[in-house]
Amino acid sequence: MxxxxxxxxxxxxxxxxxxxxxxxxxxxxxxxxxxxxxxxxxxxxxxxxxxxxxxxxxxxxxxxxxxxxxxxxxxxxxxxxxxxxxxxxxxxxxxxxxxxxxxxxxxxxxxxxxxxxxxxxxxxxxxxxxxxxxxxxxxxxxxxxxxxxxxxxxxxxxxxxxxxxxxxxxxxxxxxxxxxxxxxxxxxxxxxLDSQRDYRLGRIRARETFLHPATAENRVAFNELWRDLTDGAAGKVDVLEVLGRKLTVPKAAHGCASFTFQELCGEALGPPDYLAITRAYRTVFLSGVPKLKAHQRNETKRFILMIDTFYDAGTRLVALADATPENLFPKNQHAFESRRTVSRLKEMQSAGWWGNSAAIL
Ligand SMILES: Nc1ncnc2c1ncn2[C@@H]1O[C@H](COP(=O)(O)OP(=O)(O)O)[C@@H](O)[C@H]1O
Ligand SMILES: [Mg+2]
The missing domain is CATH 3.40.50.300 (P-loop containing nucleotide triphosphate hydrolases)
Structure with missing residues (x-):
């Protein structure tokens, strides 16, 4: 044949x-x-x-x-x-x-x-x-x-x-x-090959990208999404320069970067770091997103800033979290800002988001 x-x-x-x-x-x-x-x-x-x-x-x-x-x-x-x-x-x-x-x-x-x-x-x-x-x-x-x-x-x-x-x-x-x-x-x-469609996105679109809670099953799904989006690449450490500092990306391949919540929101990072990530990658994999406690003010603030930055840049997010976006934030804290983050997180898992951000890139 x-x-x-x-x-x-x-x-x-x-x-x-x-x-x-x-x-x-x-x-x-x-x-x-x-x-x-x-x-x-x-x-x-x-x-x-x-x-x-x-x-x-x-x-x-x-x-x-x-x-x-x-x-x-x-x-x-x-x-x-x-x-x-x-x-x-x-x-x-x-x-x-x-x-x-x-x-x-x-x-x-x-x-x-x-x-x-x-x-x-x-x-x-x-x-x-x-x-x-x-x-x-x-x-x-x-x-x-x-x-x-x-x-x-x-x-x-x-x-x-x-x-x-x-x-x-x-x-x-x-x-x-x-x-x-x-x-x-x-x-x-x-x-x-000038196809108009990204067939891989078609596959992802039918899947959930904000996975919760962090069960073994969801962990497998998270890793499968990585495999699908990177054609099975193991990923390599990458280093981004941010204002003369070095930001280590633990695992990167094919426009995807993978971090833990601790690495991005538990360390003293700020908007320039998040911005550098959006410039270098179209998709961020974020695991270990916890239910935030009232005393975790810095983590919460960074998380909100980071999602805002990703949102503005059209970055695609695959998350493995302990709870739904609505249930991540402590009640009565950062109420206004966290509402925005919750709504953005929801939008970022929609089919349209994954399609749109591909069109921008
Ligand atoms: N015409 C098509 N119809 C349906 N699925 C397709 C089509 N072309 C490719 N795919 C699927 O889309 C995914 C991405 O294709 P792939 O060959 O890996 O793309 P590339 O190598 O250009 O990144 C694969 O799962 C592939 O089987
Ligand atoms: Mg390929």
């Missing part, structure tokens, strides 16, 4: 909604899958190179677009339809970790060449999900690695939230990275 047929079949089954932008990208993937299946790779990229036939290697593909547009879904459909090439499909982040591990192990003058030969021996079609370059260590080797992979007859297909020109934007030593962008543009077809 071709990729486009497989796509249409899923639409017919009702598993996917029809989407012309996806169909256009599926057609491009379909052609590539057909070309690959019709011409299985030669045994040795080195021979290919000696014979000067390097240009015969099919072009790879670079699919970019906003989150939730179906890039990963389409790439997986493609991977399943390529049968004649030894293939590997891996998340870009995991791929780079593997590359760095090999680098340590192999060493030597031509370590990049050695890594590429090892990888080519395993797979000649390399599908990398979610290429993003945030790390200088990755930025400094990815170009040479990519060239060495192609030299060894490896075709790369990748998805990314960014077009090639935006990769590693404002990164350190970016000029050393630019040749890689040129190589992407000359050896990969670059296509953008």
């Amino acid at each position: 071709t990729v486009i047929d497989a796509y249409r079949e899923r639409v017919r089954d009702g598993a996917l909604k029809p989407d012309p932008a996806q169909e256009a990208v599926a057609a491009v993937l379909s052609r590539l899958a057909d070309d690959l299946n019709a011409a299985p790779p030669g045994r040795d990229g080195f021979v290919r190179r000696l014979l000067g036939r390097r240009n015969e290697l099919p072009k790879g593909l670079y699919i970019h677009g906003e989150v939730g547009r179906g890039k990963t879904m389409l790439m997986d459909l493609f991977v399943s339809q390529v049968t004649a090439w030894p293939k590997q499909r891996i998340h870009f982040h995991a791929f780079m970790q593997d590359v760095h591990a090999r680098r340590q192990r192999l060493g030597g003058d031509d370590v990049i060449g050695s890594i590429a030969r090892e990888l080519a021996a395993q797979a000649r079609l390399l599908c990398l999900d979610e290429m993003q370059i945030v790390d200088i260590a990755d930025a400094m080797i990815i170009g040479r690695l990519y060239d060495a992979l192609r030299g060894n007859g490896v075709v790369v297909v990748t998805t990314s939230n960014l077009p090639p020109r935006e990769l590693y934007k404002d990164g350190l030593n970016r000029q050393l990275f630019l040749p890689f962008i040129e190589r992407i543009e000359s050896t990969m077809n670059v296509v953008s």
Whole structure:
């Protein structure tokens, strides 16, 4: 079956909604899958190179677009339809970790060449999900690695939230990275997936995002929401600069950041910190929100300020709390302000909120 047929079949089954932008990208993937299946790779990229036939290697593909547009879904459909090439499909982040591990192990003058030969021996079609370059260590080797992979007859297909020109934007030593962008543009077809819908949000919208109380079951739901919104990323520590100070983000991935209530409202943070968070992330996961006690004045004030800041910025909130918004605040305290916070918290879990804030971003 071709990729486009497989796509249409899923639409017919009702598993996917029809989407012309996806169909256009599926057609491009379909052609590539057909070309690959019709011409299985030669045994040795080195021979290919000696014979000067390097240009015969099919072009790879670079699919970019906003989150939730179906890039990963389409790439997986493609991977399943390529049968004649030894293939590997891996998340870009995991791929780079593997590359760095090999680098340590192999060493030597031509370590990049050695890594590429090892990888080519395993797979000649390399599908990398979610290429993003945030790390200088990755930025400094990815170009040479990519060239060495192609030299060894490896075709790369990748998805990314960014077009090639935006990769590693404002990164350190970016000029050393630019040749890689040129190589992407000359050896990969670059296509953008311009669907109008964020299908992932569709899934979230049907779910509750202010979870209470903090039962084991709700904890699982909270973690599932993280998985859904980050494509299963474990998340990494991140550091934001706020007025010359450093604010540690314990876990971040894909525009999502996760904190405990204690970390955001139990410490001496203020509006600039909350604002910095809204600038860096579109979604905040907040666990451990307690029923506030009358003596927790500072925590209560910070919580109110923080929700106001998130609200103004259109930030999406996933919370795991001990009680409903109405029952979080002590009676007769901060009555006016807490009423506003309660109402905002309710609005922030509405379908419209999740849809709207996506439109702004
Ligand atoms: N046409 C569609 N109809 C229904 N659901 C879709 C459609 N396209 C994608 N999805 C679903 O939406 C979610 C997000 O898609 P995904 O491929 O992960 O997006 P991306 O990789 O672009 O962020 C997935 O669960 C996917 O199965
Ligand atoms: Mg994806």
